[in-house]
Amino acid sequence: WDPARRRDETFVIDTPPPTVSGSLHIGHVFSYTHADLIARFQRMRGKNVAFPIGWDDNGLPTERRVQIVLGLRPNTKLAYDPHWQPRRDKKADEPLEDVSPQNFIEACKLVMSEDEAVFEALWRRLGLSYDWTQLYRTIADHPRRIAQLSFLDLYAKREAYSKFAPTMWDVDDQTAVAQAETEDREQPGAYHDLRFSVLGGGELTISTTRPELLGACVAVVAHPDDERYRALFGKTARTPLFHAPVPIVASAHADPEKGTGILMVCTFGDQADVEFWRAQSLPLRQLIGPDGRMRRVVFGEAPFASEDAARARAAWAELEGKTVKQARAKIVELLRADGALVGEPRAITHPVKFYERGSRPLEFLPTRQWFVRILVHRDALLEQGRKIEWHPAHMRARYENWVQGLNQDWCVSRQRFSGVPFPVWYRLDAQGRPDHERPLLARAEELPVDPRLQPPTGYGEAQRGQPGGFIGDADVMDTWATSSMSPQIMSHWTLDPARHAQLFPMDMRPQAHEIIRTWLFYTVVKAYLHEREIPWKHAVISGWILDPDRKKMSKSKGNVTTPAHLLDQHSADAVRYWAARARLGVDTTFDEQVMKLGKRLATKLVNAGRFAILQLERAGATPETHPASAISHPLDVDFAARLRELVARATASFEEFEYAAALQATEEAFWDFCDNYLEIVKVRAYAESPSPEQRSALATLQLALRVFLRLFAPALPFVSDEIWSWRFAASAGGRSIHSGPWPSVEEFAGISLERAGRAYAAACEISTRIRGAKTSAKKSLRWPVARLEVRGAEPDLAALRTVLPDVLAAGVVDTAGCRLSAGAPSDGAIFATEVELATAS
RNA sequence: GGGCGGAUAGCUCAGCGGUAGAGCGGCGCCUUUACACGGCGCGGGCCGGGGGUUCGAAUCCCUCUCCGCCCACCA
Numbered sequence: 001w002d003p004a005r006r007r008d009e010t011f012v013i014d015t016p017p018p019t020v021s022g023s024l025h026i027g028h029v030f031s032y033t034h035a036d037l038i039a040r041f042q043r044m045r046g047k048n049v050a051f052p053i054g055w056d057d058n059g060l061p062t063e064r065r066v067q068i069v070l071g072l073r074p075n076t077k078l079a080y081d082p083h084w085q086p087r088r089d090k091k092a093d094e095p096l097e098d099v100s101p102q103n104f105i106e107a108c109k110l111v112m113s114e115d116e117a118v119f120e121a122l123w124r125r126l127g128l129s130y131d132w133t134q135l136y137r138t139i140a141d142h143p144r145r146i147a148q149l150s151f152l153d154l155y156a157k158r159e160a161y162s163k164f165a166p167t168m169w170d171v172d173d174q175t176a177v178a179q180a181e182t183e184d185r186e187q188p189g190a191y192h193d194l195r196f197s198v199l200g201g202g203e204l205t206i207s208t209t210r211p212e213l214l215g216a217c218v219a220v221v222a223h224p225d226d227e228r229y230r231a232l233f234g235k236t237a238r239t240p241l242f243h244a245p246v247p248i249v250a251s252a253h254a255d256p257e258k259g260t261g262i263l264m265v266c267t268f269g270d271q272a273d274v275e276f277w278r279a280q281s282l283p284l285r286q287l288i289g290p291d292g293r294m295r296r297v298v299f300g301e302a303p304f305a306s307e308d309a310a311r312a313r314a315a316w317a318e319l320e321g322k323t324v325k326q327a328r329a330k331i332v333e334l335l336r337a338d339g340a341l342v343g344e345p346r347a348i349t350h351p352v353k354f355y356e357r358g359s360r361p362l363e364f365l366p367t368r369q370w371f372v373r374i375l376v377h378r379d380a381l382l383e384q385g386r387k388i389e390w391h392p393a394h395m396r397a398r399y400e401n402w403v404q405g406l407n408q409d410w411c412v413s414r415q416r417f418s419g420v421p422f423p424v425w426y427r428l429d430a431q432g433r434p435d436h437e438r439p440l441l442a443r444a445e446e447l448p449v450d451p452r453l454q455p456p457t458g459y460g461e462a463q464r465g466q467p468g469g470f471i472g473d474a475d476v477m478d479t480w481a482t483s484s485m486s487p488q489i490m491s492h493w494t495l496d497p498a499r500h501a502q503l504f505p506m507d508m509r510p511q512a513h514e515i516i517r518t519w520l521f522y523t524v525v526k527a528y529l530h531e532r533e534i535p536w537k538h539a540v541i542s543g544w545i546l547d548p549d550r551k552k553m554s555k556s557k558g559n560v561t562t563p564a565h566l567l568d569q570h571s572a573d574a575v576r577y578w579a580a581r582a583r584l585g586v587d588t589t590f591d592e593q594v595m596k597l598g599k600r601l602a603t604k605l606v607n608a609g610r611f612a613i614l615q616l617e618r619a620g621a622t623p624e625t626h627p628a629s630a631i632s633h634p635l636d637v638d639f640a641a642r643l644r645e646l647v648a649r650a651t652a653s654f655e656e657f658e659y660a661a662a663l664q665a666t667e668e669a670f671w672d673f674c675d676n677y678l679e680i681v682k683v684r685a686y687a688e689s690p691s692p693e694q695r696s697a698l699a700t701l702q703l704a705l706r707v708f709l710r711l712f713a714p715a716l717p718f719v720s721d722e723i724w725s726w727r728f729a730a731s732a733g734g735r736s737i738h739s740g741p742w743p744s745v746e747e748f749a750g751i752s753l754e755r756a757g758r759a760y761a762a763a764c765e766i767s768t769r770i771r772g773a774k775t776s777a778k779k780s781l782r783w784p785v786a787r788l789e790v791r792g793a794e795p796d797l798a799a800l801r802t803v804l805p806d807v808l809a810a811g812v813v814d815t816a817g818c819r820l821s822a823g824a825p826s827d828g829a830i831f832a833t834e835v836e837l838a839t840a841s
Numbered sequence: 842g843g844g845c846g847g848a849u850a851g852c853u854c855a856g857c858g859g860u861a862g863a864g865c866g867g868c869g870c871c872u873u874u875a876c877a878c879g880g881c882g883c884g885g886g887c888c889g890g891g892g893g894u895u896c897g898a899a900u901c902c903c904u905c906u907c908c909g910c911c912c913a914c915c916a
Binding site: 184187189191206207208209210221253254255258259260262263264265266269270271272273274275276350351352353392394395397398400401402404405407513514516517544546551552581582583585586587588589591593594596597599600603604606607608609610611612613614615660661664667668674675678682768771772774775776777778779780781782783 | 843844845846847852853854855863864865866869870871872873874875876878879880881882883909910911912913914915916
C-alpha cells in the first residue's frame with residue numbers, strides 16, 4: 001500500500017484479525033483465501049491495495065489458552081513477581097499455578113507471540129498477500145490506544161454509560177457477557193407445580209422450571225384476560241417455604257397456554273423477569289452469587305420479606321452455598337415434604353441461554369457494567385446496513401434480523417484480566433466509596449493507559465484504594481470493542497487524519513457469516529457512533545466448510561481438518577483452488593478431491609506452459625516480434641476471439657466478487673486450449689521455416705499463455721508466477737505476474753476479430769470425430785487415417801477448408817484421402833463424417 | 842413461532858426463460874515427441890412433489906415436503 005496514491009486508485013480491505021487461541025482450521029483458509037483472490041485481482045488491475053493483517057490476541061480466549069498451555073490462573077491477591085518464568089514441563093493433571101494478574105498477562109503475551117509466528121508462517125505459505133509491514137496485534141499499544149480513544153469518544157458523546165443493573169453473567173468465568181455472545185441450547189428440565197396460598201383464602205398453582213428461585217419470587221403474574229385468575233389480581237399470594245407475600249399482577253407477557261398459565265417472577269430467571277421487575281419497581285432478592293452458588297441471605301430482613309422468618313431461614317439453611325443444580329434438587333425435597341409440590345416434576349426439554357463458550361447456564365446478576373447505546377440507534381443501524389452492498393445480497397437479512405431482535409445495549413465490560421482496560425478511575429470519598437457517576441478519564445494523549453497500574457493525573461499511586469484517593473476501573477473491554485475498530489486501527493483514526501481519509505471508509509470487509517452479529521455489527525455500530533459513517537462499501541461473506549455429514553466444522557465439535565498436511569500433500573495452489581471454486585456465501589462440503597483437481601490443473605499449466613514457451617524460444621518469439629497483430633490465421637483469430645470474451649467475462653465476474661465464476665470460465669477455456677487448440681495448431685507452430693502462418697500460431701500461443709497465466713494468478717499465484725518468470729517477467733521489466741497488468745480486451749486490439757467465425761468450431765468438431773474413430777477402433781491417436789469424408793453445409797465447409805491443413809496434420813490424415821462434400825447432415829450435427837483408418841501405422 | 846438459504850447424474854457442484862452440463866467415481870480404450878501427476882471415448886438425469894404464467898420453465902410465481910442456518914422472554 002502506497003499512502004501517496006490517490007484514494008480513488010486505492011482498494012482497502014478490512015481483514016478479520018483471527019483469534020490467536022489455538023490453531024487455524026481449513027474454514028479459515030477458505031474464507032481468507034476468498035479475500036486474497038479479490039486483493040490479487042485488484043492489485044493486478046493497478047489498484048493501490050491496502051491489505052493489512054492483525055492478530056486478535058486479547059480477551060478470554062487468550063486467557064483460556066494460556067491456562068491450558070502453561071497451567072496458570074490469575075490471582076488478584078498475589079503481587080507481581082518480576083523474576084517469575086512460566087514452566088513448560090507441567091503434567092496434564094498438575095493443579096493450576098496461581099500467579100499475579102500482571103505475570104499472567106505477560107504469560108499471555110508470550111504464548112500469543114508463539115502462536116502468531118505459526119499463524120504467520122501458514123498465511124505466508126498459503127500465499128495470502130498481506131502487507132506485513134502493517135501487521136498489528138490487538139494487545140499492542142496502538143490498537144489499545146484506538147480502543148481507548150473509541151471509549152473516550154463514546155463517553156463524551158454519551159453513547160457509553162455505566163450502570164448497576166441485572167446483566168447476563170457467566171458463573172464459571174465470572175464475567176458479564178453481551179447478548180451477541182450468548183446462544184440457546186436445548187436442555188433437559190422439568191416443570192414443577194408449586195402451590196401458593198392466597199391471602200384472604202384460596203390458593204394457586206404456578207408452574208416453574210426453576211424452583212430454586214422460589215426465594216427470589218417478587219410477584220405472581222397471569223394474563224389479564226385469563227378467567228381462571230381474574231379474581232386474584234390485586235390480591236397477595238404467599239410463597240411456600242419462605243412465606244413471602246407477593247402481589248398477584250396481570251401482565252400480557254403471561255401465556256395462558258403455558259404451564260398453569262400463572263407464573264412467578266423472580267430476580268432473575270430470565271430477561272422477561274428483568275423487564276417486569278424494572279417496570280413494576282419490585283424489590284431485588286438476589287439469591288445467586290457471582291460464583292453460581294446460593295448466597296448467604298437473611299429471610300425476614302429486607303428485602304427478603306417473610307411472614308414466617310424462622311421457617312424461611314430453616315429452608316434457606318438447606319440451600320445456602322449450593323450450586324444452582326444442587327439447590328434445585330434440594331428444594332424439590334423440601335417442597336415435597338412441605339406439601340407444596342403438586343404432583344411430580346414433569347420432564348421437558350427447553351432452550352436455555354448459555355455464554356457461547358460457557359458450560360453452565362447464564363444467570364442475571366445485578367452488577368455495575370459499561371454499556372454502549374445501540375437500542376436507541378436501531379433504525380439508524382438498519383439504515384447503515386442498507387448502505388452497505390452485501391455479497392451475496394441475502395446476507396443483509398441476517399444483519400437486519402439481528403438488529404431487529406436486539407433487546408439490550410452492548411455490555412462492553414468484562415471482569416477479566418487480559419484485554420484493553422477502560423481508561424477510567426473513580427474518586428473515593430471519605431468512607432472509601434467510589435463515585436461512579438463522575439469518573440476520572442484519561443486524556444487522549446496519555447493513551448494507552450492501564451488504570452490498574454497507573455494513577456490518574458493529579459494523584460499518586462499511594463492514594464490507590466485510600467479514602468479520598470482513587471481506584472482504577474478493574475475491568476477490561478469486550479474483545480469486540482477492540483476488533484470492531486479494525487478499520488480505524490488501520491487508518492490511525494484521530495491520530496493521523498490524512499491517513500484516515502485515505503483508508504476510511506474501506507472498500508471491502510471479508511468475513512464468515514456467523515460473526516455478522518458480532519464483528520460486522522459492532523464495526524457498523526462504531527463507525528456510526530464515531531463518525532456517522534459506514535465502515536466499508538462491500539461486505540463479502542464466505543460460507544462455511546461442512547464435514548461430510550454436512551455439519552459445520554468447528555473446534556468444539558472435534559471435526560476440524562487442519563490445513564498444514566493439506567498444503568503438504570496438495571500444494572498451496574491446490575488448496576487455494578479448492579477455496580476459489582466455492583461461491584461466496586455458500587456452505588461447502590469439504591472435499592479433498594477438489595484439491596487433487598487443483599493440483600492437476602497446476603501440473604497442466606506447467607506442461608502446457610513449458611510446451612508453448614519451448615515453441616516461442618525456438619523461434620525467438622517475444623511480445624515485440626510476435627504481437628497480437630500477427631494473429632491472422634482463421635483458427636487463431638477464432639481462438640483469440642474466444643480469449644477476448646473470456647477476459648471480459650472473468651473481469652466482470654471479479655468486479656462483482658464472483659471469483660468462482662471467473663475461475664470456472666478460465667479453467668474451461670484453458671482445458672479447451674490444451675485439448676483442442678494446442679493439438680490442432682501444433683504442427684503449424686512446429687514448422688521449421690518461418691511463415692505468416694507460423695508467426696500467427698506463435699503469436700496466439702504467446703497471447704493465450706500470457707492471458708491464461710494472469711487470469712489464473714489470483715487463484716494459483718505460485719505456479720502462475722513461476723511459469724511467468726520463465727519467459728515473460730523479463731519483458732515486463734522483471735516484475736512478478738502479480739504486479740499486473742490484469743489482461744484487458746485492449747490487448748486484442750490489433751487482431752481482425754471481425755473475421756472470427758466458425759473455423760475453430762469446425763476444426764474441433766472434425767478432430768473429435770477423428771479421435772473418436774481411433775478410440776473405438778482401439779488404435780492410438782497417432783494412427784494414420786487413410787480416408788476422411790466430410791459432408792456439411794457450404795458455410796461450414798468453407799470454414800473447415802481454412803483450417804483443414806492443421807486438422808489433417810493433427811489427425812495424421814492422408815491429404816489425398818480427404819473429401820468434402822455439400823449436404824446438411826440429417827442428425828443436426830455440423831458435419832457428417834466417415835473415417836477410415838489406415839491398415840498399418 | 843419468525844426469517845434466510847438449499848434440494849440438478851452414484852458423489853461434489855455449475856447453469857437460473859430457449860434442444861440437460863462439468864469434475865470425480867464407473868466402464869472401455871490409447872505408452873502419443875507438452876503432460877501416464879497424462880490422453881481419447883462410452884454410459885448415466887420425469888433438474889424434490891404438485892399447481893400456475895409462457896409459444897417455450899431446471900430457470901419466473903404459488904404451494905407442499907425434506908435438509909441446513911440465523912433469530913425469538915426460555916415461566
